[in-house]
Amino acid sequence: MKITSVTGIALRVPCAPIADALSTSTARQALLVRIDTDAGLFGIGEAFSFGAPLAAMKAILEAQLAPSLIGEDPQDIERIWQTLYWRTIANGRRSLTMACISGVDIALWDLMGKACRMPVCRLLGAYSDRVPSYASGGFYAPGKDLDGLRREIEGYLSRGYRDAKIKIGRTMDRPGAPLSYMANRDWAVTPEEDFRRVAAAKELLGDGLLIVDTNASWDSYIALSRGRELARLGVEWLEEPIPFEDLEGYTRISRELPQLRIIGCETQQGADNFATMIRSDALDIAQPDAGWVGGISETLKIGAVAKAAGRKISLHCFGSSVLFAASLQVAAAMSNTERIESEENPNPLKTDLVRTPFETDEHMSFLVPQGEGLGIELDWDKVSDFTVEV
Numbered sequence: 375m376k377i378t379s380v381t382g383i384a385l386r387v388p389c390a391p392i393a394d395a396l397s398t399s400t401a402r403q404a405l406l407v408r409i410d411t412d413a414g415l416f417g418i419g420e421a422f423s424f425g426a427p428l429a430a431m432k433a434i435l436e437a438q439l440a441p442s443l444i445g446e447d448p449q450d451i452e453r454i455w456q457t458l459y460w461r462t463i464a465n466g467r468r469s470l471t472m473a474c475i476s477g478v479d480i481a482l483w484d485l486m487g488k489a490c491r492m493p494v495c496r497l498l499g500a501y502s503d504r505v506p507s508y509a510s511g512g513f514y515a516p517g518k519d520l521d522g523l524r525r526e527i528e529g530y531l532s533r534g535y536r537d538a539k540i541k542i543g544r545t546m547d548r549p550g551a552p553l554s555y556m557a558n559r560d561w562a563v564t565p566e567e568d569f570r571r572v573a574a575a576k577e578l579l580g581d582g583l584l585i586v587d588t589n590a591s592w593d594s595y596i597a598l599s600r601g602r603e604l605a606r607l608g609v610e611w612l613e614e615p616i617p618f619e620d621l622e623g624y625t626r627i628s629r630e631l632p633q634l635r636i637i638g639c640e641t642q643q644g645a646d647n648f649a650t651m652i653r654s655d656a657l658d659i660a661q662p663d664a665g666w667v668g669g670i671s672e673t674l675k676i677g678a679v680a681k682a683a684g685r686k687i688s689l690h691c692f693g694s695s696v697l698f699a700a701s702l703q704v705a706a707a708m709s710n711t712e713r714i715e716s717e718e719n720p721n722p723l724k725t726d727l728v729r730t731p732f733e734t735d736e737h738m739s740f741l742v743p744q745g746e747g748l749g750i751e752l753d754w755d756k757v758s759d760f761t762v763e764v
């Protein structure tokens with residue numbers, strides 16, 4: 375089997391505005407990667423693209439990576455990964471190049487599954503047929519007050535979720551607050567209002583797990599002072615409190631806030647970078663995004679590094695149904711998987727692209743799709759509806 379073409383499919387759909395500590399979204403987007411072969415089989419993957427120019431990603435994929443893929447045997451996944459990494463090392467390594475390599479890697483695993491007529495999870499040596507999840511939401515939005523947050527979480531609980539994540543940290547309370555650099559600084563709150571949001575969420579969740587996410591908007595001093603109050607309010611996981619570049623800060627936070635599990639970093643890439651963070655006691659739970667970190671192949675390595683260090687893994691996932699399916703397949707193959715992020719903001723790219731919706735059990739564990747490859751069948755009419763020229 376030989377690869378005959380590599381195509382980037384840019385998807386975008388407007389959405390009601392939502393914001394985390396820093397970024398505001400008014401549209402959802404995805405870069406799908408389609409790899410066709412001379413055997414008539416194709417694979418589909420997704421490069422995580424939050425806020426990125428899709429035109430740049432499509433150019434990296436089609437102009438920079440594709441020439442190294444045409445004519446190759448798509449089943450040589452590790453060799454192809456290393457080839458793409460080394461051929462782009464002068465300007466790649468991280469960011470959009472690694473995201474595109476991730477999308478290629480996922481598409482190659484999808485192809486492998488289709489060639490072997492097995493779901494990717496079984497190819498990888500399945501550990502479970504389902505993956506526990508938490509509802510991921512709790513964003514800031516125009517007009518959304520404490521009652522709005524409560525209604526959102528009540529909705530999750532009514533569907534069977536026990537655990538949830540909310541955003542915190544959208545504050546302008548200090549000079550140089552990262553939010554001050556953002557184009558949209560609306561819907562900011564005070565730290566006290568954030569604590570009230572956290573308390574309201576915990577009151578509803580009861581014994582359920584409450585995760586809070588600052589999207590790296592704090593520094594280690596703020597994390598240490600506010601983290602104690604978060605723990606007192608019943609928060610259990612603190613997600614990406616500071617930028618990953620501050621490795622010593624992460625280590626301090628992890629050691630000095632033993633009440634909290636420090637989880638991250640969706641923005642970090644590469645198994646070697648995660649290995650450094652884990653060796654430095656920076657993270658209690660590794661949280662890579664398969665569409666950003668280097669694909670299914672790199673996610674598996676991070677899972678193994680975490681396992682060897684006695685740590686759990688909980689995949690970040692904020693994309694289309696392609697990335698969610700890939701994340702489920704690899705998460706279910708790792709015995710140290712804790713939970714997977716189940717993003718619940720309205721997103722047609724996650725809910726409308728697949729012919730069969732993702733299934734859960736009554737506790738909102740997601741059943742791993744058992745079809746070939748990623749296990750999903752895309753509705754190509756819907757893909758066309760959401761495709762944009764870039």
Ligand SMILES: [Mg+2]
Nearest residue numbers: 587613614640
């Ligand atoms: Mg996050």
